[in-house]
Amino acid sequence: MKKILFFLGALLSFVTHAQNPGDVAQSFGPFPGSGFNATVNAIALQADGKIFVGGWFNSYNGVTENYLIRLNANGTKDATFNTGTGFNAVVRATALQTDGKILVGGSFTSYNGVTENHLIRLNADGTKDATFSTGTGFNAIVFAIALQADGKILVGGFFTAYNGVTENHLIRLNADGTKDATFNTGTGFNAFVRAIVPQADGKILVGGGFNSYNGVTENRIIRLNADGTKDATFNTGTGFNNWVNAIAPQADGKILVGGQFTSYNGVSENHLIRLNANGTKDTTFNTGTGFDNIVNAIAPQADGKILVGGQFTSYNGVTENGIIPLNADGTKDAAFNTGTGFNAFVMTIAPQVNGKILVGGAFSSYNSNNSSAMLIALYTGNVLSINEFTNSNTIALWPNPTKAILNINSLFNDTISIVKIYDLQGKLVMEFSNNSINVSALSNGLYFVKIVTDKGEQTKKFLKE
Numbered sequence: 001m002k003k004i005l006f007f008l009g010a011l012l013s014f015v016t017h018a019q020n021p022g023d024v025a026q027s028f029g030p031f032p033g034s035g036f037n038a039t040v041n042a043i044a045l046q047a048d049g050k051i052f053v054g055g056w057f058n059s060y061n062g063v064t065e066n067y068l069i070r071l072n073a074n075g076t077k078d079a080t081f082n083t084g085t086g087f088n089a090v091v092r093a094t095a096l097q098t099d100g101k102i103l104v105g106g107s108f109t110s111y112n113g114v115t116e117n118h119l120i121r122l123n124a125d126g127t128k129d130a131t132f133s134t135g136t137g138f139n140a141i142v143f144a145i146a147l148q149a150d151g152k153i154l155v156g157g158f159f160t161a162y163n164g165v166t167e168n169h170l171i172r173l174n175a176d177g178t179k180d181a182t183f184n185t186g187t188g189f190n191a192f193v194r195a196i197v198p199q200a201d202g203k204i205l206v207g208g209g210f211n212s213y214n215g216v217t218e219n220r221i222i223r224l225n226a227d228g229t230k231d232a233t234f235n236t237g238t239g240f241n242n243w244v245n246a247i248a249p250q251a252d253g254k255i256l257v258g259g260q261f262t263s264y265n266g267v268s269e270n271h272l273i274r275l276n277a278n279g280t281k282d283t284t285f286n287t288g289t290g291f292d293n294i295v296n297a298i299a300p301q302a303d304g305k306i307l308v309g310g311q312f313t314s315y316n317g318v319t320e321n322g323i324i325p326l327n328a329d330g331t332k333d334a335a336f337n338t339g340t341g342f343n344a345f346v347m348t349i350a351p352q353v354n355g356k357i358l359v360g361g362a363f364s365s366y367n368s369n370n371s372s373a374m375l376i377a378l379y380t381g382n383v384l385s386i387n388e389f390t391n392s393n394t395i396a397l398w399p400n401p402t403k404a405i406l407n408i409n410s411l412f413n414d415t416i417s418i419v420k421i422y423d424l425q426g427k428l429v430m431e432f433s434n435n436s437i438n439v440s441a442l443s444n445g446l447y448f449v450k451i452v453t454d455k456g457e458q459t460k461k462f463l464k465e
Helices: none
Strands: 004-007 010-013 040-045 051-055 068-071 091-096 102-106 119-122 142-147 153-157 170-173 193-198 204-208 221-224 244-249 255-259 272-275 295-300 306-310 323-326 346-351 356-361 375-379 395-398 405-410 416-422 428-432 436-438 445-453 456-464
Touching (some): 040 346, 040 356, 051 356, 102 142, 102 153, 153 204, 204 244, 255 295, 255 306, 306 346, 306 356, 405 416
Parallel strands (some): 040 091, 142 193, 193 244, 295 346
Antiparallel strands (some): 004 010, 051 068, 091 102, 102 119, 142 153, 153 170, 204 221, 244 255, 255 272, 306 323, 346 356, 356 375, 405 436, 416 428, 416 445, 445 456
């Protein structure tokens, strides 16, 4: 019988073979938790596996964390990143620099009790980076931050001024926070910018709620040259009829666009489209009737497949709650099984290098299993990895990985009656009734552990080194 475990409020089904795409990624570590108490908006991944999370929340696992936290790879709080009293309002965007510093943008007007208007750069330990000066900062919300290869920083949002000077919804900053005078937007946009994507050729894709740029009609999407002028080679015609929330270029130069729109260039396109590099619709990508509601996040995969998240409950007439994997042609990827999906909207999707994806949003369950986490890790089917989040269950394995002794502890004094160890093919390789097991005779690799207690069954994984 499959036994359901919970990771940060999400489910994992015990299987006696490698996980299937769409399964919740099982965890390693003894730390249960209730997760976040409100929506996750932004995720930034460090090379060492640590994870920045920003959003509407003010607690994590029942402890105060005001709108930003850094997690270890197993989902526990990283105590080396100290935000003090944190932000006074919502974090909406993060961008991690190669030097370990992180840019944070949002609705906030202070950090750790000091005025910081909508944008700040933090050091790797959570302190303010004093080398990055925004002056009086922005006069309204920052929605998007994008780093260029040269170290310059693109910032978009609701704002109409930066450091006391008019800047309508988009600006490029130098690495020290000063305005980059070589990037001239003229009168800028007439409404908010929600998405910014620098291209490898120096051009910049911008999407949002605007319908003009520098006094000329541009409906919700535009591509700019490196100096801020419009790129005339990108022709969107009459553009989108409503907001653009997400832009994701593919390796082949094609561009995925998602949002609140229901048409592009006068033709019905419900919330997702793929464009050619010149702005025309890519007719090889067919979404049928598309989504029934807003797309917030798009994550192209290395194999050409595409993960899409948002507020939708159906795609092309079929129920798909909050997330769907698509093939390169726009059809659903049937190999990636999300079950009943999420019970509320997805805001962000962040693929990890270990073959897992992190998904954040306002949901409180995945595949009909209760949670309150707002953050979950799913398995994509590319690899198996031990760098995953913690289950909020009651059994802990340690050390993990191990070379010899594997200890099994109950965090709530459950009585353990039997322990069974299976290999990845589902073969039973060891069986014990004690809490400390010598696994030195096992071959190196990944194993499942099925633990039977007086409260039921739980399943874990461990790595034998």
